[in-house]
Amino acid sequence: xxxxxxxxxxxxxxxxxxxxxxxxxxxxxxxxxxxxxxxxxxxxxxxxxxxxxxxxxxxxxxxxxxxxxxxxxxxxxxxxxxxxxxxxxxxxxxxxxxxxxxxxxxxxxxxxxxxxxxxxxxxxxxxxxxxxxxxxxxxxxxxxxxxxxxxxxxxxxxxxxxxxxxxxxxxxxxxxxxxxxxxxxxxxxxxxxxxxxxxxxxxxxxxxxxxxxxxxxxxxxxxxxxxxxxxxxxxxxxxxxxxxxxxxxxxxxxxxxxxxxxxxxxxxxxxxxxxxxxxxxxxxxxxxxxxxxxxxxxxxxxxxxxxxxxxxxxxxxxxxxxxxxxxxxxxxxxxxxxxxx
Numbered sequence: 001x002x003x004x005x006x007x008x009x010x011x012x013x014x015x016x017x018x019x020x021x022x023x024x025x026x027x028x029x030x031x032x033x034x035x036x037x038x039x040x041x042x043x044x045x046x047x048x049x050x051x052x053x054x055x056x057x058x059x060x061x062x063x064x065x066x067x068x069x070x071x072x073x074x075x076x077x078x079x080x081x082x083x084x085x086x087x088x089x090x091x092x093x094x095x096x097x098x099x100x101x102x103x104x105x106x107x108x109x110x111x112x113x114x115x116x117x118x119x120x121x122x123x124x125x126x127x128x129x130x131x132x133x134x135x136x137x138x139x140x141x142x143x144x145x146x147x148x149x150x151x152x153x154x155x156x157x158x159x160x161x162x163x164x165x166x167x168x169x170x171x172x173x174x175x176x177x178x179x180x181x182x183x184x185x186x187x188x189x190x191x192x193x194x195x196x197x198x199x200x201x202x203x204x205x206x207x208x209x210x211x212x213x214x215x216x217x218x219x220x221x222x223x224x225x226x227x228x229x230x231x232x233x234x235x236x237x238x239x240x241x242x243x244x245x246x247x248x249x250x251x252x253x254x255x256x257x258x259x260x261x262x263x264x265x266x267x268x269x270x271x272x273x274x275x276x277x278x279x280x281x282x283x284x285x286x287x288x289x290x291x292x293x294x295x296x297x298x299x300x301x302x303x304x305x306x307x308x309x310x311x312x313x314x315x316x317x318x319x320x321x322x323x324x325x326x327x328x329x330x331x332x333x334x335x336x337x338x339x340x341x
Contacts, residue, residue: 008075016255055097065108073115094181111198123173125312127161129154163311176307190269206275210251230295242283245311247275250329260325273314
């Protein structure tokens with residue numbers, strides 16, 4: 001493998017991935033639409049080999065795909081979004097974009113694709129009931145959230161559940177539009193791999209953080225929103241009770257997972273969790289950032305977003321076993337490096 005196309009390569013994760021691939025001796029071509037809702041005030045320099053264009057534009061793809069040995073597909077509209085008015089843009093950007101890209105990959109003879117999926121494909125994570133074992137809780141109701149009853153109950157007996165680590169064989173249960181588009185992307189990649197005999201790898205990223213995070217946009221991640229508040233001298237606003245469990249993985253580790261996935265040789269579609277292996281609460285991340293920045297402590301608001309899930313943390317053992325990848329940046333180190341910039 002010599003030449004790799006990275007879609008979304010001027011973005012947060014894309015920039016780190018391009019650096020990792022270049023350092024590995026690969027020739028990288030970057031395609032990015034530079035859409036302002038993703039790149040607003042990022043401060044990132046544009047790659048010298050950047051081609052500005054949209055993955056939904058077949059003509060652009062036909063210009064950049066010749067001579068490419070593999071594609072890393074990171075271009076996407078991310079985050080929970082603003083409201084239902086975002087729905088068609090999510091579907092067009094993520095699913096139509098992936099379909100056009102895969103179709104043109106087939107035409108160009110590209111047989112290896114690594115794409116960004118997400119933890120959101122699982123909906124709620126893994127839960128165990130003391131009586132009924134592993135159970136899949138349903139979506140939390142508005143009434144329950146308004147009562148500040150944030151923990152999902154056992155769907156059989158209604159009792160409290162114990163959250164655990166989700167593995168790749170868990171059912172896919174998207175709870176918002178973004179999540180639904182990521183599930184569809186995985187199905188499209190699986191169909192493409194079956195029909196072409198190609199290799200498709202979907203990396204289910206958990207909460208990615210690090211230098212260059214999108215800021216000052218409604219589509220930014222939770223760590224970026226906390227940091228923006230601290231930059232303004234304001235306390236981070238933490239939804240629900242702050243005890244939501246997450247796995248924050250550093251962007252440099254994610255870039256390493258992308259590089260490792262390009263070495264996957266087995267035809268078909270394969271999905272891997274990409275997490276740090278450390279369980280952190282949302283409130284804990286806010287507190288760590290506030291302490292590192294020397295800012296005001298977080299404020300727990302009790303507010304909620306209906307599309308959010310309560311707990312989602314991953315077991316990334318499969319990526320270690322099959323890709324030879326594991327995360328290497330501890331949260332404390334990653335947070336210190338983030339606030340020091």
